[in-house]
Amino acid sequence: MTVALSPMCLPRARSLTDALTAPSAGPAPVLDPVLRSSLSDGLARLESRLLAGRRLRVDEYLLSTAGAYGPTAPGSASTEPFRWSARTARRSVGLAAVRACYHGIHRTPAEAVAGVLERLAEDAGGSTGRGGSLGRWLAGLPSGARAAVQADAVTWATRLHIALDWDSLPPGTVVGGRDEWWDCPSARRIGLRGRAEVRTSTAGGDASAAGPHRPVLFCLRPGVPGPTGRTELALPALVAALASPTGAPPARVIGWWPACGRAIVLEVDEKVLTRAAASVVGAVGARLGAGLGGGARKEATAR
Amino acid sequence: MYGTEHRRLRTAADVLAALRGEPAGRPQVDPALAGGLREWLEDELAPLALGLPAGAPPIAIDRRVLTGATVREGPACEPSLQLSLVRTILSRMLFRQLVTTGRIGHPLEDALAGLAATGRGEAVATFLSTLSVAERSQLRRDLSDRAAGMARHWPTLAPTWLPRTAEHLTIPLAGGRITMSGTIDLLVGTPSQGQASVCLVELAATAGRSDQWLGVRFLALLETLRSGAAPARAAVFDPVTGEVAAEEVTEEALCATLESVVRQATQPARAAVTVEPSAHSAQRRAA
Numbered sequence: 161m162t163v164a165l166s167p168m169c170l171p172r173a174r175s176l177t178d179a180l181t182a183p184s185a186g187p188a189p190v191l192d193p194v195l196r197s198s199l200s201d202g203l204a205r206l207e208s209r210l211l212a213g214r215r216l217r218v219d220e221y222l223l224s225t226a227g228a229y230g231p232t233a234p235g236s237a238s239t240e241p242f243r244w245s246a247r248t249a250r251r252s253v254g255l256a257a258v259r260a261c262y263h264g265i266h267r268t269p270a271e272a273v274a275g276v277l278e279r280l281a282e283d284a285g286g287s288t289g290r291g292g293s294l295g296r297w298l299a300g301l302p303s304g305a306r307a308a309v310q311a312d313a314v315t316w317a318t319r320l321h322i323a324l325d326w327d328s329l330p331p332g333t334v335v336g337g338r339d340e341w342w343d344c345p346s347a348r349r350i351g352l353r354g355r356a357e358v359r360t361s362t363a364g365g366d367a368s369a370a371g372p373h374r375p376v377l378f379c380l381r382p383g384v385p386g387p388t389g390r391t392e393l394a395l396p397a398l399v400a401a402l403a404s405p406t407g408a409p410p411a412r413v414i415g416w417w418p419a420c421g422r423a424i425v426l427e428v429d430e431k432v433l434t435r436a437a438a439s440v441v442g443a444v445g446a447r448l449g450a451g452l453g454g455g456a457r458k459e460a461t462a463r
Numbered sequence: 464m465y466g467t468e469h470r471r472l473r474t475a476a477d478v479l480a481a482l483r484g485e486p487a488g489r490p491q492v493d494p495a496l497a498g499g500l501r502e503w504l505e506d507e508l509a510p511l512a513l514g515l516p517a518g519a520p521p522i523a524i525d526r527r528v529l530t531g532a533t534v535r536e537g538p539a540c541e542p543s544l545q546l547s548l549v550r551t552i553l554s555r556m557l558f559r560q561l562v563t564t565g566r567i568g569h570p571l572e573d574a575l576a577g578l579a580a581t582g583r584g585e586a587v588a589t590f591l592s593t594l595s596v597a598e599r600s601q602l603r604r605d606l607s608d609r610a611a612g613m614a615r616h617w618p619t620l621a622p623t624w625l626p627r628t629a630e631h632l633t634i635p636l637a638g639g640r641i642t643m644s645g646t647i648d649l650l651v652g653t654p655s656q657g658q659a660s661v662c663l664v665e666l667a668a669t670a671g672r673s674d675q676w677l678g679v680r681f682l683a684l685l686e687t688l689r690s691g692a693a694p695a696r697a698a699v700f701d702p703v704t705g706e707v708a709a710e711e712v713t714e715e716a717l718c719a720t721l722e723s724v725v726r727q728a729t730q731p732a733r734a735a736v737t738v739e740p741s742a743h744s745a746q747r748r749a750a
C-alpha cells in the first residue's frame with residue numbers, strides 16, 4: 161500500500177519522522193520461497209543475453225531508465241563507466257557528514273562536510289588512500305573543483321539533515337550504512353542492490369536487533385517521482401528480504417523527493433514484493449533487449 | 464513594488480540584516496496558502512497538458528516564461544551561449560565557492576574547474592575556445608572584478624543558517640505532464656516551524672536588469688510550493704556594485720507572480736525562444 165504524505169503538514173521533518181517510525185500494522189510478511197525461486201529462474205533465463213565477462217547491477221537507476229531507453233547495446237548492459245564528479249561524490253560525502261551530525265561530532269552539514277573532506281584528504285596522503293578512491297580523486301583536484309564538490313555535498317547533506325527529526329529516531333538508527341546486495345544464485349552475473357540513506361525501526365524499537373519493532377528505510381531521491389517511483393522504493397525492501405536469512409522485509413520504505421517536496425510511504429507486503437520482483441525481471445529484460453511484455457514478466461515471476 | 468528595499472552595502476552586517484529582516488516580524492505560515500496556490504496552478508495550467516501525446520516529455524516551465532519565452536512541449540530549451548550568459552554561469556560558480564569555502568583564488572580558473580567538476584563544463588570550455596584573446600582577457604577582468612566584489616561585500620554566514628547553494632526545485636503539475644523548475648543560487652534558514660524562516664538569494668546577472676525580480680519571485684513561488692511555507696525574504700546581491708535589494712515575500716507577491724505565470728504560459732505563442740538544434744544539447748550541458 162502506498163500513501164502520499166500531505167505537503168501541508170508542517171514542520172515537514174516531524175511528519176516524515178512520524179510516518180517513518182509509526183508502528184507497523186499487521187504481521188510481518190515473509191518472502192515466499194516460490195517468489196524467490198521464480199525470480200532466480202527469470203533472471204537466469206535472461207543472463208544468457210549478457211555478453212561474456214559482463215555483469216549487470218539492478219538498482220533504482222536501472223529500474224527508472226530501462227523502459228525509457230531500452231537496451232544500451234545488445235547484451236552489453238553497459239552504461240557510462242563510473243567516474244568521480246561532484247554529482248557522484250556528493251552522496252558519499254554527504255552521508256558521512258549527516259552521520260557526523262547525528263552522532264554529535266558536528267552541528268551543521270557545512271561544518272561536517274568540511275570535516276569529511278579534510279579527513280579524506282589526510283587519508284589520501286597516507287597509506288590508506290587507494291588509487292581510484294574518492295580521497296585520491298579529491299587530492300588531485302584544483303581548488304575550484306574541490307569547492308564545487310564541497311558545495312554540492314553541503315546542499316545534498318542539508319537536504320537529508322533537515323528532512324528528519326533526528327532526536328526522535330530510535331536507538332540503533334544507521335545513517336547510510338552498507339548497501340544491501342543479493343546476487344542471484346542461478347545468474348551469478350546479475351546482482352540486485354538495495355540502497356537507503358537511513359535505516360531505523362518502528363517507534364520504540366532498536367534498529368539493530370530483531371524483535372517486535374521492525375526495520376524501516378528512508379530514501380532520499382533526486383528530481384520528482386516518476387512512473388517507476390514506487391518500484392524504485394520497493395527494490396531495497398525486496399533486496400533486504402532476499403538477503404535476509406529469515407526472508408523478512410522492512411515494514412515500510414519512505415521515499416523523499418526534496419526537489420519537489422513530495423514523500424511516498426510504501427508499506428511493504430507480499431503484493432509489493434511480488435510486483436517488485438516482476439519489475440526487476442522486466443527491467444533486466446528491457447535492458448538486455450529481451451522485450452518482455454507484461455505477460456512474460458508475470459510468467460517469469462509466476463508463483 | 465512589494466516593498467523592495469535597496470541598500471548600498473557598507474558592512475557585512477548590512478548584508479546579514481538584509482537577509483534576516485526583522486525576525487520578530489516574520490509572518491506565521493499559512494499551510495493552506497501553498498495548497499491553494501498549487502490548486503490554482505493545476506486549474507489554470509492543466510489545459511496546456513490536454514492533447515499531450517502519451518509518453519511525451521512534460522511541458523517545462525521555467526522563469527523565462529515571465530520574460531516572454533513561449534511554453535511548448537518537451538524539456539525547456541536553453542538559450543544559446545553568449546558571453547553574458549557564460550559570465551553569469553562562471554560568476555555563480557564563484558559565488559558558490561565563496562559561500563562554501565570563504566575564499567576564491569584565481570577566478571577564471573576556479574570557476575572553470577568548478578564547472579568541470581559538476582560535469583557541465585564542456586560547452587563553456589568549447590565556447591571559450593572560440594573567443595578572441597581580447598574577449599577572453601575581458602572576461603578574465605570581469606570575473607576578477609566580480610570575485611573581488613563578492614569577497615569584499617559578502618559576509619561569512621554562520622553554518623547554523625544552513626546555507627545551501629544551487630538548490631534545484633521542480634514542481635510537477637497535471638500528474639507530471641507539466642513541470643515548473645528553477646535553481647536558487649543560495650538558500651539560508653532552517654525549515655519553517657510555524658513562522659516563515661528561509662531567505663533565498665540570487666546573484667545579480669547584470670546590474671540594473673529590471674526582469675531580475677520576476678525570476679526571484681518565480682523562485683519564491685516554487686519554494687512555497689515545494690516546502691509548504693513561503694520564504695520570509697528574497698534578495699538580489701550585485702557583486703559589482705555591492706548593492707543588495709531585499710523584500711519580504713508576501714502572499715500578494717506570490718499571487719501576482721502566479722497570475723503572471725498563468726497569463727504568459729497560456730497565451731497563444733508569441734516570440735519563441737529559438738535555439739538551434741545543434742546548439743541545444745551543448746547548452747543543456749552548460750547551464
